[in-house]
Amino acid sequence: MQSDSRPDLRSVFVIGTDTGVGKSLVSAALLRGAVQAGLRAVGMKPVAAGIDPQPDGSLACGDVLTLQAAGNVAADPALVNPFCLPDPLSPHLAAQRAGRRITLAPIVAAHRALCAQADRVIVEGAGGFLVPLDEGDGDPAPGAPLLTGADLAQALGVPLVLVVGLRLGCLNHALLTAEAVRARGLTLAGWVANRIDPAMACADENLDFLRRHIPAPLLADVPHASRWPEGWQPSLFLS
Ligand SMILES: Nc1ncnc2c1ncn2[C@@H]1O[C@H](COP(=O)(O)OP(=O)(O)OP(=O)(O)O)[C@@H](O)[C@H]1O
Numbered sequence: 001m002q003s004d005s006r007p008d009l010r011s012v013f014v015i016g017t018d019t020g021v022g023k024s025l026v027s028a029a030l031l032r033g034a035v036q037a038g039l040r041a042v043g044m045k046p047v048a049a050g051i052d053p054q055p056d057g058s059l060a061c062g063d064v065l066t067l068q069a070a071g072n073v074a075a076d077p078a079l080v081n082p083f084c085l086p087d088p089l090s091p092h093l094a095a096q097r098a099g100r101r102i103t104l105a106p107i108v109a110a111h112r113a114l115c116a117q118a119d120r121v122i123v124e125g126a127g128g129f130l131v132p133l134d135e136g137d138g139d140p141a142p143g144a145p146l147l148t149g150a151d152l153a154q155a156l157g158v159p160l161v162l163v164v165g166l167r168l169g170c171l172n173h174a175l176l177t178a179e180a181v182r183a184r185g186l187t188l189a190g191w192v193a194n195r196i197d198p199a200m201a202c203a204d205e206n207l208d209f210l211r212r213h214i215p216a217p218l219l220a221d222v223p224h225a226s227r228w229p230e231g232w233q234p235s236l237f238l239s
């Protein structure tokens with residue numbers, strides 16, 4: 001039972017220090033943990049940029065398949081992934097190429113619908129926290145309105161979980177992200193250290209540094225695993 005001062009974790013938004021740092025891996029772990037606890041859990045990838053060839057030869061968004069496989073609610077794919085963009089680019093460019101504009105209203109509506117269908121809704125962001133989603137009407141002036149992943153986080157209004165991909169450069173990325181989260185008045189429910197680089201020098205010292213300077217609890221220290229052990233998952237907090 002949570003006390004009133006703790007964030008409501010029925011839905012969390014999983015953000016990362018960058019693209020390719022393990023947001024999908026952590027989102028899937030959160031979903032599996034909730035499923036194992038007997039809860040109805042569904043993943044959401046509001047904006048996916050990049051359609052990948054699957055082992056069976058078909059084309060699909062790998063992140064969406066990963067989330068669907070980890071959850072246990074068969075939700076409408078249009079709710080799980082309102083924006084599915086073919087090109088593996090920054091979403092604002094992928095959308096341009098697809099002749100679309102990314103807007104927040106359909107995402108917020110889809111999130112609300114999923115929250116009505118499940119006990120846990122795990123939302124995976126795209127790229128890093130300030131990933132561009134839409135550049136407005138093309139006004140090239142510096143400072144012209146820009147829609148980013150941070151705006152999406154604000155619109156959803158759920159607590160954030162930050163995945164830090166442990167590699168050289170991650171300290172700066174993690175501190176910048178934590179600062180941007182705080183500047184937006186959002187809640188960082190916790191962070192996950194993901195050891196994506198098995199050869200990283202002083203990995204433990206980097207992790208200790210982050211533990212001292214990220215203003216949220218460390219939820220899991222995920223080892224590097226070239227082959228993921230069957231059934232293994234960090235013990236995260238959503239159950
Ligand atoms: N702890 C780990 N050990 C080994 N490989 C990992 C680990 N975490 C992630 N990976 C691998 O790194 C790659 C990127 O991980 P993942 O797809 O989860 O990143 P992401 O942050 O979701 O990326 P995107 O921004 O594209 O959504 C994947 O191939 C994944 O299997």
Ligand SMILES: C[C@H](N)[C@H](N)CCCCCC(=O)O
Pocket residue numbers: 019048049050087088089090091126127128131132
């Ligand atoms: C294509 C990919 N896998 C990502 N989901 C999108 C990453 C966008 C990064 C944009 C940037 O910050 O430069």
Ligand SMILES: [Mg+2]
Pocket residue numbers: 023024025063124
């Ligand atoms: Mg992903």
